[in-house]
Amino acid sequence: MDKVVTCVAPVNIAVIKYWGKRDEHLILPLNDSVSLTLDCDQMHTKTSIIAGPLINEDSVWLNGQIMSIERNERLKKCFDLIRNLIKIQKGKNSQEEKWKIKVCSENNFPTAAGLASSAAGYACLVYTLANAFGLVNKDLPSIARQGSGSACRSIYGGFVQWTAGVDDQGYDSTAVQIAADTHWPEMRIIILVVNDSKKKTSSTVGMKQAVKTSELLKYRIQKCVPERTKEIIQAITDKNFEKFAEITMRDSNQFHAICLDTYPPCVYLNQVSHEIISFVHDYNEATGQVKVAYTFDAGPNAFLFIQQNDLSLFMSELVNVFPTVQPNSSYLRGIVSTLPNNI
Numbered sequence: 001m002d003k004v005v006t007c008v009a010p011v012n013i014a015v016i017k018y019w020g021k022r023d024e025h026l027i028l029p030l031n032d033s034v035s036l037t038l039d040c041d042q043m044h045t046k047t048s049i050i051a052g053p054l055i056n057e058d059s060v061w062l063n064g065q066i067m068s069i070e071r072n073e074r075l076k077k078c079f080d081l082i083r084n085l086i087k088i089q090k091g092k093n094s095q096e097e098k099w100k101i102k103v104c105s106e107n108n109f110p111t112a113a114g115l116a117s118s119a120a121g122y123a124c125l126v127y128t129l130a131n132a133f134g135l136v137n138k139d140l141p142s143i144a145r146q147g148s149g150s151a152c153r154s155i156y157g158g159f160v161q162w163t164a165g166v167d168d169q170g171y172d173s174t175a176v177q178i179a180a181d182t183h184w185p186e187m188r189i190i191i192l193v194v195n196d197s198k199k200k201t202s203s204t205v206g207m208k209q210a211v212k213t214s215e216l217l218k219y220r221i222q223k224c225v226p227e228r229t230k231e232i233i234q235a236i237t238d239k240n241f242e243k244f245a246e247i248t249m250r251d252s253n254q255f256h257a258i259c260l261d262t263y264p265p266c267v268y269l270n271q272v273s274h275e276i277i278s279f280v281h282d283y284n285e286a287t288g289q290v291k292v293a294y295t296f297d298a299g300p301n302a303f304l305f306i307q308q309n310d311l312s313l314f315m316s317e318l319v320n321v322f323p324t325v326q327p328n329s330s331y332l333r334g335i336v337s338t339l340p341n342n343i
């Protein structure tokens with residue numbers, strides 16, 4: 001009897017960035033990170049799988065193109081880990097771990113453009129496979145992590161922390177929900193797609209180079225992240241927007257400073273990204289309060305955080321300064337997203 005399941009997983013946006021691994025193979029990070037998971041109605045991956053005794057080989061299609069599982073170590077690892085879990089949870093007599101699986105996955109937004117596509121992609125793959133085989137959820141963040149680190153955070157909705165852990169095998173490196181999506185209903189995320197082409201330096205390569213060459217990265221891990229993580233969790237718990245916003249912007253700026261401190265440097269922001277940063281600071285200064293925050297992943301696209309009451313005034317200013325923010329623009333597109341649901 002074939003199993004057919006479709007799931008949708010949203011992207012997550014880090015406010016304390018993960019950058020740097022202590023173990024490349026198990027994908028164990030050097031530092032804790034914190035993120036917000038978007039609503040499934042917005043940027044997401046949709047994955048369908050069919051598995052059964054009559055399927056003759058594993059195959060994965062992404063956005064209409066077949067991927068080589070053999071040449072993609074992380075994809076292969078996720079399949080192996082899921083099969084291992086089937087063996088553990090279903091017992092030796094189950095034949096299901098031998099079944100072949102066909103996967104068809106699509107992103108409704110640009111892939112590999114610094115918009116967290118791999119986070120949604122691997123979270124969705126692992127979650128869909130687990131659903132198809134009726135697997136218990138507690139191991140899923142660890143499996144998704146081994147596809148793409150930040151994917152472990154997309155397993156949960158709301159506000160999520162990925163604890164780096166200290167264990168060599170990574171048993172304590174997993175995602176936990178800090179607060180549910182309903183905790184801060186006024187929070188909104190605006191995504192400004194500045195450039196949706198594929199990034200020049202992948203996160204994997206950028207991080208590896210940073211670990212090898214950046215002095216600033218060592219300082220960040222030891223001196224900044226532990227305190228910041230505690231503070232931002234407190235700000236989220238208290239719904240203290242100003243505090244949340246300041247830590248978010250500082251952390252994004254420090255992450256991109258590390259990218260520049262990497263040798264040779266990794267440049268992810270462009271002129272428009274810098275204009276957005278200035279615009280947000282000018283706006284906050286003019287209002288006399290911190291009303292808006294920005295963060296940028298490994299790409300030039302901006303993620304802005306704002307509370308519902310401040311949204312319409314800010315959007316009208318934004319459209320004034322960046323007229324091309326109107327829908328259908330290929331230069332800068334704005335999507336207003338509400339926060340979030342679980343998959």
Ligand code: PMV
Pocket residue numbers: 013014016017018019033116118119148149150151203204297298
């Ligand atoms: O999970 P990866 O390998 O795509 O790395 C994600 C890195 C950042 O998006 C820049 C930061 C983060 O914590 O999501």
